[in-house]
Amino acid sequence: MKLQLGNRVQLCKLFLAIAAVLLGLENRAQAINFAGTTSGEWGVPLTPSPTSAISITSHNGGTNNRLTWGIASPDKFPSYVQFDGRNFSTSANSLFNLGTLSYGNGSTYTYSNFDGDFPLTIGLSLTLPFANEETFNFLFNILNTPNNTGNPILDGDRLRFSTAGVSSQIFNYQGNDYTLKLMGFSTNGGKTILSEFNSPEGSVAKASLYGQMIPAEKPVTVPDPAGTVGVSLLGIYFAVRRRS
Numbered sequence: 001m002k003l004q005l006g007n008r009v010q011l012c013k014l015f016l017a018i019a020a021v022l023l024g025l026e027n028r029a030q031a032i033n034f035a036g037t038t039s040g041e042w043g044v045p046l047t048p049s050p051t052s053a054i055s056i057t058s059h060n061g062g063t064n065n066r067l068t069w070g071i072a073s074p075d076k077f078p079s080y081v082q083f084d085g086r087n088f089s090t091s092a093n094s095l096f097n098l099g100t101l102s103y104g105n106g107s108t109y110t111y112s113n114f115d116g117d118f119p120l121t122i123g124l125s126l127t128l129p130f131a132n133e134e135t136f137n138f139l140f141n142i143l144n145t146p147n148n149t150g151n152p153i154l155d156g157d158r159l160r161f162s163t164a165g166v167s168s169q170i171f172n173y174q175g176n177d178y179t180l181k182l183m184g185f186s187t188n189g190g191k192t193i194l195s196e197f198n199s200p201e202g203s204v205a206k207a208s209l210y211g212q213m214i215p216a217e218k219p220v221t222v223p224d225p226a227g228t229v230g231v232s233l234l235g236i237y238f239a240v241r242r243r244s
Contacts, residue, residue, distance in 0.1 A: 040083030043119035070108025136167035
């Protein structure tokens with residue numbers, strides 16, 4: 001049996017209502033403001049050699065926020081990375097400054113270094129939209145370059161992401177799951193985002209680490225709240241039609 005014109009109009013109105021609900025849920029998630037302070041803690045490298053010289057210390061009010069490696073040559077300093085947190089305020093899917101990375105590329109004996117992955121746990125002490133402590137785990141990677149050219153730029157070591165930059169840790173607010181995604185390094189206020197951070201030999205370079213608060217992907221088998229609303233509205237519509 002074909003739908004009458006009146007029923008078609010009702011069906012169109014129903015789908016418009018569903019679209020409005022879905023759009024409203026998305027806009028509400030986008031409009032949420034996140035604010036608080038950041039912190040960072042380094043972990044022990046995953047694959048150090050038996051002769052690697054590694055230490056983790058606290059600086060500038062942080063906790064375990066400096067990772068140092070290598071035995072320095074005479075009158076030189078060992079290599080290190082340090083993360084200093086900051087205050088932040090951002091909305092979902094917006095680029096924001098997580099803190100400052102200081103990378104000291106020291107002159108060290110090769111046997112005392114390490115190459116490979118090492119963890120950084122970034123903490124968000126949220127004050128908005130609710131008070132809570134959230135942590136997100138990431139892997140960074142260091143590539144030590146042999147100092148055989150005499151050029152401090154070419155002999156510079158490289159710090160980079162080991163993974164895609166999306167944390168597996170999530171938190172929930174008003175039915176929506178969020179996580180932290182690292183976007184890259186910047187030395188010009190976020191205008192240019194780079195995936196690698198180079199420090200010339202014998203120097204200390206600084207860059208800001210940028211990220212985004214993004215909606216976490218939901219498993220395919222679990223319906224999202226917006227889809228549940230749509231199904232419910234359709235159920236109400238067909239229930240009304242059966243009674244009419």
